[in-house]
Amino acid sequence: MGEYFKIKELRVGFKTFEGQKNVLDIDTMVLNKGETFGIVGESGAGKTVLALTILRLLSSPPSVIESGSILFNGEDLLQKPESEMRKIRGRHISMIFQDPMSTLNPVFTVGEQIIRVFRNNKRISRKEAEKEALGMIEMVKLPDAKNIMGKYPHELSGGQRQRIVIAIALSCGAEFLIADEPTRNLDVTIQAGILKLIAELQRELGVTVLFIANNLGLVSAICKRVAILNAGRIVETGSVREVLKDPRHPYTLTLLNAIPRNKGERVNRVNTIIKEERDRDLRGCRYYSRCMEKQEICRDSEPTSGLILGTHWVACHRAFEGGEPGGGQHTEG
Amino acid sequence: MADSILKVKDLKKYFPVRGGFFSKPVAWVKAVDGVTFEMEQGEVLGLVGESGCGKTTLVNVLLKLEEPTSGEVHFDGLDLFNMDKKSLRKTRKNLQIVFQDPFWSLNPRLLVRDIVGEPIKVHANCSGEQLVKKVGDLLEMVGLPRNGVFKYPHEFSGGERQRIAIARALALSPKLVVLDEPTSSIDVLSQAQILELLKDLKQSLGLTYILISHDLSVVNYMADRIAVMYLGKMVEYGPADDVFGRTAHPYTKALFAAIPTLDTEGIDSIATIEGSVPSAINPPSGCRFHTRCPMAKEICRQKEPVMVDLGGGHRAACHFIGKDAKSAC
Numbered sequence: 001m002g003e004y005f006k007i008k009e010l011r012v013g014f015k016t017f018e019g020q021k022n023v024l025d026i027d028t029m030v031l032n033k034g035e036t037f038g039i040v041g042e043s044g045a046g047k048t049v050l051a052l053t054i055l056r057l058l059s060s061p062p063s064v065i066e067s068g069s070i071l072f073n074g075e076d077l078l079q080k081p082e083s084e085m086r087k088i089r090g091r092h093i094s095m096i097f098q099d100p101m102s103t104l105n106p107v108f109t110v111g112e113q114i115i116r117v118f119r120n121n122k123r124i125s126r127k128e129a130e131k132e133a134l135g136m137i138e139m140v141k142l143p144d145a146k147n148i149m150g151k152y153p154h155e156l157s158g159g160q161r162q163r164i165v166i167a168i169a170l171s172c173g174a175e176f177l178i179a180d181e182p183t184r185n186l187d188v189t190i191q192a193g194i195l196k197l198i199a200e201l202q203r204e205l206g207v208t209v210l211f212i213a214n215n216l217g218l219v220s221a222i223c224k225r226v227a228i229l230n231a232g233r234i235v236e237t238g239s240v241r242e243v244l245k246d247p248r249h250p251y252t253l254t255l256l257n258a259i260p261r262n263k264g265e266r267v268n269r270v271n272t273i274i275k276e277e278r279d280r281d282l283r284g285c286r287y288y289s290r291c292m293e294k295q296e297i298c299r300d301s302e303p304t305s306g307l308i309l310g311t312h313w314v315a316c317h318r319a320f321e322g323g324e325p326g327g328g329q330h331t332e333g
Numbered sequence: 334m335a336d337s338i339l340k341v342k343d344l345k346k347y348f349p350v351r352g353g354f355f356s357k358p359v360a361w362v363k364a365v366d367g368v369t370f371e372m373e374q375g376e377v378l379g380l381v382g383e384s385g386c387g388k389t390t391l392v393n394v395l396l397k398l399e400e401p402t403s404g405e406v407h408f409d410g411l412d413l414f415n416m417d418k419k420s421l422r423k424t425r426k427n428l429q430i431v432f433q434d435p436f437w438s439l440n441p442r443l444l445v446r447d448i449v450g451e452p453i454k455v456h457a458n459c460s461g462e463q464l465v466k467k468v469g470d471l472l473e474m475v476g477l478p479r480n481g482v483f484k485y486p487h488e489f490s491g492g493e494r495q496r497i498a499i500a501r502a503l504a505l506s507p508k509l510v511v512l513d514e515p516t517s518s519i520d521v522l523s524q525a526q527i528l529e530l531l532k533d534l535k536q537s538l539g540l541t542y543i544l545i546s547h548d549l550s551v552v553n554y555m556a557d558r559i560a561v562m563y564l565g566k567m568v569e570y571g572p573a574d575d576v577f578g579r580t581a582h583p584y585t586k587a588l589f590a591a592i593p594t595l596d597t598e599g600i601d602s603i604a605t606i607e608g609s610v611p612s613a614i615n616p617p618s619g620c621r622f623h624t625r626c627p628m629a630k631e632i633c634r635q636k637e638p639v640m641v642d643l644g645g646g647h648r649a650a651c652h653f654i655g656k657d658a659k660s661a662c
Contacts, residue, residue: 260554
């Protein structure tokens with residue numbers, strides 16, 4: 001079996017008054033059918049740009065796809081005309097957006113919004129669409145589906161709204177789901193419910209999920225494999241266990257240490273350096289200005305991805321220095 | 334407790350639900366229903382609970398942004414609820430708040446000078462050059478460059494905005510600062526920075542914090558004492574180590590189990606609480622958590638549990654703790 005979903009040498013830039021800036025530079029990223037793959041990075045790392053590029057929803061003028069390909073079932077999404085993309089969106093690839101408050105239309109009932117998706121995508125009568133919509137609401141485990149159909153978004157809680165958004169995303173049988181921080185701004189208990197729902201649907205329907213998060217804890221709960229994104233580049237990737245138990249890139253470590261754990265320990269001080277604009281002339285590592293372990297080589301040449309063990313890849317000069325890669329002394333903490 | 338800075342006794346806040354003829358109140362939302370606690374100078378109280386449990390209403394009443402229905406609050410020896418306007422205004426200097434969302438809490442049309450400087454203008458009669466210098470000092474204190482004084486909020490990132498909000502709260506050197514989910518809308522790296530900053534400021538300025546959060550890792554990291562709220566009631570209260578180490582109330586246990594951490598492997602190791610928070614208009618009889626509690630028995634439906642002292646200031650309101658404690662003795 002070939003690769004189900006593969007990104008190859010994708011470069012995306014934004015045109016600004018100061019010239020074109022590169023925001024996404026991914027050499028390879030492969031997703032297998034039916035898996036949940038996590039993308040982690042701070043805000044501004046390019047996570048959402050990646051999601052929107054896959055769906056071809058980025059508006060261009062400002063964005064420019066400089067090169068690369070996104071192969072989905074063997075076909076390049078970037079070469080497709082808009083008319084074909086419209087058929088792919090929703091039916092094959094779908095997305096759960098970040099904020100359930102603003103993704104639903106406030107002037108229509110949620111039932112109506114699901115029905116419209118069906119009516120637009122399938123040639124079915126309104127009656128049939130209503131029945132299907134009811135089924136979708138039941139699928140996302142909202143009790144009293146009939147009643148919910150007639151409600152407006154503002155009458156539902158944040159967690160209920162996010163369930164409706166998931167129902168809409170899956171209503172046309174999408175097999176590939178992009179979840180862009182689906183639990184942001186939700187309570188911990190609601191968050192746990194949404195995570196469980198996504199995991200269950202994934203198991204039942206066999207969908208492939210690209211799960212975007214800024215919290216490594218979430219990823220460790222729901223994903224098998226993960227990629228860490230910094231300034232548009234994947235700096236570390238591997239199975240969740242490999243990356244979280246043995247982080248090799250200083251940026252991954254910073255992210256891990258930023259999660260407050262015990263009272264005695266201080267949360268990482270490294271990142272009190274305010275994020276600096278990357279110098280466009282800089283040829284080196286994109287993490288250079290903030291890295292605590294930088295060396296001369298880091299300024300001059302951009303590190304390429306190297307294999308550590310198994311499926312664990314890291315793009316850092318220090319990781320391959322000498323016999324024992326740089327992560328050695330950190331693993332105790 | 335000689336130096337308790339805040340004493341709250343049986344605080345209640347009910348909101349009327351109006352309807353019918355002449356908009357008479359037809360029901361009451363019991364947002365805060367009999368909360369009692371004390372805080373010492375220099376301590377951090379973590380206030381935890383799901384949304385809708387009354388955390389924000391509680392602090393709004395504490396700061397007298399809302400009128401209480403009944404109860405007493407003593408701040409620094411002064412009775413907050415029986416105070417004339419003038420002295421209330423003076424006392425407010427010592428009670429400040431940092432709001433949840435720095436995108437909404439800063440006026441987009443004002444310069445940082447005016448946002449941070451406003452409380453100084455009102456209380457300290459300071460203007461012009463002097464004000465600019467003072468605001469500059471405050472910005473430096475929260476780790477922002479001095480030249481931010483003449484910028485607008487939109488020129489800052491989320492984490493930086495939250496720093497501005499903190500600078501504003503600290504402008505009058507208050508004694509008690511309420512932090513209403515200060516890091517819930519910013520990403521993990523900025524969150525780590527803000528938490529560090531808050532810790533440092535607390536130490537250097539001798540502040541007392543009430544920290545509201547639903548992120549228990551944040552609360553664990555910051556708080557000395559933890560109060561868990563459910564539907565307007567406090568269900569567990571005590572030193573942070575006890576609440577985390579010897580969790581007594583089933584609701585607190587459920588909250589802890591719902592959080593995915595780095596050690597979580599697989600979705601099955603996080604647990605959810607069944608159902609959602611019941612309405613505060615007609616809260617369930619007996620123990621308010623009985624509709625969702627895995628251990629609920631008949632007694633929970635009928636009798637409301639009282640706070641049981643577990644020693645060392647650790648208290649919880651559950652029928653079964655009392656029994657366990659007794660049989661253990």
